[in-house]
Amino acid sequence: MSSRLFDQIIFGPVRSRRFGVSLGVNLLPVDAKICSFDCVYCECGWTDSSSSQSLPTANEVQKALEVKLLNMQAAGELPDVITFSGNGEPTMHPEFDEIIENTIKLRNMYSLRAEVVVLSNSTQLHKEKVRNALLKIDKAVLKLDSTNETQFQRINKPAPGIHVEDVKKELLRFEGKASLQTMFLRGQTTEGQIDNTITREIDALIEFAKVMIPAEWMIYPIDRPTPFEKLEKIQKDEMDEIAEYIRSKTNIPLKISY
Ligand code: SF4
Numbered sequence: 001m002s003s004r005l006f007d008q009i010i011f012g013p014v015r016s017r018r019f020g021v022s023l024g025v026n027l028l029p030v031d032a033k034i035c036s037f038d039c040v041y042c043e044c045g046w047t048d049s050s051s052s053q054s055l056p057t058a059n060e061v062q063k064a065l066e067v068k069l070l071n072m073q074a075a076g077e078l079p080d081v082i083t084f085s086g087n088g089e090p091t092m093h094p095e096f097d098e099i100i101e102n103t104i105k106l107r108n109m110y111s112l113r114a115e116v117v118v119l120s121n122s123t124q125l126h127k128e129k130v131r132n133a134l135l136k137i138d139k140a141v142l143k144l145d146s147t148n149e150t151q152f153q154r155i156n157k158p159a160p161g162i163h164v165e166d167v168k169k170e171l172l173r174f175e176g177k178a179s180l181q182t183m184f185l186r187g188q189t190t191e192g193q194i195d196n197t198i199t200r201e202i203d204a205l206i207e208f209a210k211v212m213i214p215a216e217w218m219i220y221p222i223d224r225p226t227p228f229e230k231l232e233k234i235q236k237d238e239m240d241e242i243a244e245y246i247r248s249k250t251n252i253p254l255k256i257s258y
Helices: 057-074 098-109 127-138 149-156 164-172 199-212 236-249
Strands: 010-016 019-027 081-084 115-120 138-143 179-183 183-190 190-196 217-220 230-234 252-256
Touching: 010 057, 019 057, 019 190, 098 115, 098 164, 127 252, 149 190, 164 199, 179 199, 190 217, 199 236, 217 236
Parallel strands: 019 081, 081 115, 115 138, 138 179, 179 217, 217 252
Antiparallel strands: 010 019, 183 190, 183 230
16 A cells, blocks of 8 residues: 655645645644545555554644745745645644644745645535635635435445535535635445546536635545555546536636646
């Protein structure tokens, strides 16, 4: 199995295919993934519930970020974006709201042009503190790979009790103040076929997006090795076709990362 875990709280800066020069923040353990999903394509590998589960405190995150921003400032290389992603789902951190407040303050002190971005799997949006924190940042990028429960279960392998209808309901509460992200992929699993590239799937995503009206819709194919190895990377030509089809049906700003 392939996996890529971030071994620090602050990582990078890296040139992100979606965001430019990105300084990463990992609120999860440095030796394991914690997530309410177990996506077949997750670059961090499969979720391991027997791991240490040891999270950095809000104070530790604040200190590590400040040191890094000071160093970057001294080197004249401030980031375009401070991105919360890392080894799992950042909004599951119990001090997520405090960490976001601290990060906005540090950004305002050291790197005013940098956007604060959170990549989230959308499963914690029912928590008021999480929702309010996401509404304070520059860009909340919220995952929805399929509107169909069967595909949702096969692609994202959510923890028990998480269903796509609940996720969709929470996404709609953002009323245009968040972006949407969708991974397109195909594969054959023991639970059945995965394919969110067929017209029926894309049409359902478009219909949902028309109601959600995300600020932006980011679509992308698999980029790195995945824990479930029998997945098909959607090639550039097909991603372009999907993008063209979506653009023919909606005016939502669409961004493809190859
Ligand atoms: S939501 Fe993100 S971190 Fe969680 S399993 Fe899926 S890809 Fe991995």
